[in-house]
Amino acid sequence: MIDWGMIANLVGGAVTTLWISSVSIAIGAPLGLILAMTRVWRVPVLSQGVAVFVSIIRATPVITLALFVFFGIPAMGLTLSPTVAALITLSVNTSAFHAEIWRASIMDFPQNQSEAASAFGMTRLQAFRLIVLPQAWRASLPPMVNEMTFLIKSSPAIAVIGVVDLTRTASRIAAYTYDPLPPYISAAIIYAVVVFSLVRAQRVIERMIVRRYGVL
Amino acid sequence: MIDHFVRALTQWPLFLEGFLNTVWLCVFTAIVSLLLAMLLVVPLMSRLLPVRAIARLVVDSVRSVPFLLLAYMAYYCLPAIGISLSSWAAALITLVVYNTAYFAEILRGAWSHLPPQQEEGGRAFGFTDIKLFVYIIGPQLFIAAGPILGNQLIQVIKDSAFLMVITIPELTFKANQVQSILFVPFETFIIAGCLYWVLCNSVEWMVRRLDQAAEMRRAR
Numbered sequence: 001m002i003d004w005g006m007i008a009n010l011v012g013g014a015v016t017t018l019w020i021s022s023v024s025i026a027i028g029a030p031l032g033l034i035l036a037m038t039r040v041w042r043v044p045v046l047s048q049g050v051a052v053f054v055s056i057i058r059a060t061p062v063i064t065l066a067l068f069v070f071f072g073i074p075a076m077g078l079t080l081s082p083t084v085a086a087l088i089t090l091s092v093n094t095s096a097f098h099a100e101i102w103r104a105s106i107m108d109f110p111q112n113q114s115e116a117a118s119a120f121g122m123t124r125l126q127a128f129r130l131i132v133l134p135q136a137w138r139a140s141l142p143p144m145v146n147e148m149t150f151l152i153k154s155s156p157a158i159a160v161i162g163v164v165d166l167t168r169t170a171s172r173i174a175a176y177t178y179d180p181l182p183p184y185i186s187a188a189i190i191y192a193v194v195v196f197s198l199v200r201a202q203r204v205i206e207r208m209i210v211r212r213y214g215v216l
Numbered sequence: 217m218i219d220h221f222v223r224a225l226t227q228w229p230l231f232l233e234g235f236l237n238t239v240w241l242c243v244f245t246a247i248v249s250l251l252l253a254m255l256l257v258v259p260l261m262s263r264l265l266p267v268r269a270i271a272r273l274v275v276d277s278v279r280s281v282p283f284l285l286l287a288y289m290a291y292y293c294l295p296a297i298g299i300s301l302s303s304w305a306a307a308l309i310t311l312v313v314y315n316t317a318y319f320a321e322i323l324r325g326a327w328s329h330l331p332p333q334q335e336e337g338g339r340a341f342g343f344t345d346i347k348l349f350v351y352i353i354g355p356q357l358f359i360a361a362g363p364i365l366g367n368q369l370i371q372v373i374k375d376s377a378f379l380m381v382i383t384i385p386e387l388t389f390k391a392n393q394v395q396s397i398l399f400v401p402f403e404t405f406i407i408a409g410c411l412y413w414v415l416c417n418s419v420e421w422m423v424r425r426l427d428q429a430a431e432m433r434r435a436r
Contacts, residue, residue, distance in 0.1 A: 059370070059416035060409040061377030063284075064388045068409070071401030154374075156284035160381060167285055171292075180292040184285065192280040 006173055006183060013169030014190050017155050020083070020163065024090035025148060031091065032098025039099070040106050041124070050099070057096035063157035065089050070161040086158035090151060097147050105139040106132060138209055145202035149195050166190060220403040227394045234390025235411050241379070241386060242372050242415075245311040250365075252312065253319030254354070260324045278317035283375040286310050291382045307379045311372065318368050326361035327353065359430045366423030370416045377412075387411060 035054065038046045057065070069092075070085040080088070109132055117127035159168035170187035174180035225231075259271035278286070290306040290313075301309070330353065338352045358365075380389035391408035395401040 055417075056409055056413050059374075059413040061374040061388060061412060063377045063380065064391070064405060064408055064412065067388065067392060067395075068401070068405035071395055072405055073402075075399070075401050153280075153282040156282045157378070159284070167282065167288070170285070171288060174288075174292060180288075180296050184289045184293055188281045188285055188289070191282055191285065192277060195280040 003182065007186060009173060010166060010169055010183065010186050010190060013164060013166040013187075014194070016163065017152070017165040017167075018194070020086050020158065020165065021090060021148070021151050021155050024087055024094055025151065027087070027091040028094035029098045029144065031095040032100075033102050035095060035099035036102035036106060037128075039103055054096045054099050057093060058100070060093075061157075062089065062093050062154040063160055065093055066157045066161050082158070082162040085161055086163045089158065089161075090155065093154070094147060094151050097150070098144070101140050101143045101147065102136070104143075105136045108139065109136055138213065141209070142202060142206065145198055145205075149198050152191070152194055152198070217403070220400040221407070223398055224394060224400050224403045224407055227398065230390045230394050231387070231407060231411065234385060234387035234408075235415075237385055237390075238373065238376055238387040239415070241307065241311060241376050241384070242369070244308065245315055245372050245376075246369055248312050249315040249319050252316040253323055254349075256316060256320040257323040257327060257357075258349075260320055261327055275317045275321055278314060279321065283310070283314055284378040284381060286314055287378055287382055303382050303384055306382060307384045310379075311376065314375070315368065315372055318371070319365065322361050322364050322368060323357050325364075326357045329360065330356060362426055362430065363423055366419055369419050373412065373415050373419070 035050045038050050041047075060068075066085065066089040069089045070080065070082065073080055073085070073088075113131055114127055117131045118124075122130070155165060156167035159165050159171070162168075164172070166187050170183040173183035177183075256271065256275070259267050260275065262268045262271070287307065287310040290301065290310045291303065294301055294306070334352055334356070335348065338348045343352065376386055377388040379386055380392065383389070385393075387408055391404050395404040398404070
C-alpha cells in the first residue's frame with residue numbers, strides 16, 4: 001500500500017532541494033565565469049587569489065563548507081537563516097567547479113579566432129562577448145550538467161544545517177513512524193529520477209546543439 | 217582572529233584523530249572497492265544481455281543516490297530488516313558499496329575504449345579468461361583509468377565527511393566538536409578545510425607520479 005501523504009511530504013522536500021540547487025547554480029555559474037576570466041586574463045593578484053580559493057573550495061566537502069557558513073559567519077556577527085546559509089554554501093561550492101569548467105572551455109578555444117577578432121579591431125572584451133562566449137558555453141554544457149548532478153547528490157549537506165530538503169524530510173518521516181524503509185527508499189527513487197532526467201536532458205540538449213550548429 | 221586560530225589549534229589532538237580516521241576510512245575504501253569493482257566490471261562487460269542489463273541497473277541505481285541517503289539507509293534501514301550494525305560497520309559498508317559502483321563504471325569506461333584486438337590476440341595466444349584479465353586487460357585499464365580513479369578517490373574523501381551524521385569521528389565530526397567546545401567555528405572549519413586540501417592534493421600528486429611512471433614504462 002502506498003502512503004500518499006508520505007509521498008506528498010517527500011515531493012515537498014524534493015521541491016526545496018530543487019529550488020535551492022537551481023538558485024545556487026543560477027548564482028554559481030556566472031560567478032564561476034567571472035572567477036575563470038580573472039584567471040584567463042591573468043589579472044594580477046586577483047588571479048592568484050582565485051586560484052587558491054578554487055583549489056581549497058574544490059577540496060572541501062560540502063558538509064564542512066555548510067557548517068563553516070552556518071556557524072562561522074554568525075560568529076563574525078551576521079545572522080543567517082538555514083536557507084540563506086544553504087544558498088551561500090551551494091553557490092560558493094558550485095562556483096569553484098564552474099570556474100574550472102569555464103576555464104577549460106575558454107583555454108581550449110581556438111587561438112586563431114581570437115587573433116582574427118583582434119585583426120578586425122575588436123577589443124578583448126568585445127571578442128570575448130561576441131566570439132568566445134557564444135561558442136564556449138556550448139563546450140561547457142556537458143560538464144555543467146555533470147556538475148549539476150554532483151550538486152544534487154551533495155545537497156543533502158544542507159539537511160544537516162536544518163534545511164528541510166528531501167533527505168531531511170525522509171529522516172523526519174522515519175523518526176515519526178519508526179519505519180525507516182518506505183521514506184528512505186522513496187527518497188532514493190526521487191533522487192534517482194531527478195538525476196536520470198538531468199542526464200537525459202543533457203543528451204537531448206547536446207543533440208539540439210549539434211543539429212543547430214553542426215558541432216558541440 | 218590569530219588568537220582564535222591559536223586557540224583552535226590547542227585542540228590539535230582532536231584534529232589529528234579526525235584526520236587519521238578520515239585517512240584510514242578512505243584508504244580502506246579505495247582498496248576494497250577497487251578489488252570488488254574488478255569483479256563487478258566483468259558482468260558489466262558481459263556478452264549476455266540480461267547479465268549486462270542487471271549489472272548496469274545496479275550500478276546506475278547506486279550511483280544516482282546521494283551518499284548521505286545511502287549512509288542513512290545502511291544505518292537505519294538495515295536494522296529495521298533485522299541486520300544490526302555498528303555505526304562503523306554501516307559507514308564502511310556505505311563507502312564500499314557506493315564506490316564499488318563508481319569504480320566499476322570507471323573501469324568499464326576504460327575497458328570499452330580498449331582496442332578489441334588486444335582481447336582477440338590474447339585469446340589467440342591461449343590466454344584463459346583470468347590470465348587475460350590479469351596480464352593483458354587489467355594493467356591497461358588501471359593505466360588508462362588512473363587519473364579518473366584519482367578523481368573518484370578525492371570524491372571518497374569528500375563524501376566521507378557526510379559520515380559525521382552517523383557519528384563517525386572523522387575530520388568534520390571532530391572539527392564540529394572543537395567548534396562546540398571553543399566557540400571559534402570560523403577558524404576551526406578553515407583548519408579542517410586546509411587539512412582536506414592537503415589530503416586531496418596528496419592524492420592528485422600520487423596520481424601524477426603514477427601517470428609519469430606509466431609513461432616512462434611505455435616509452436621504454
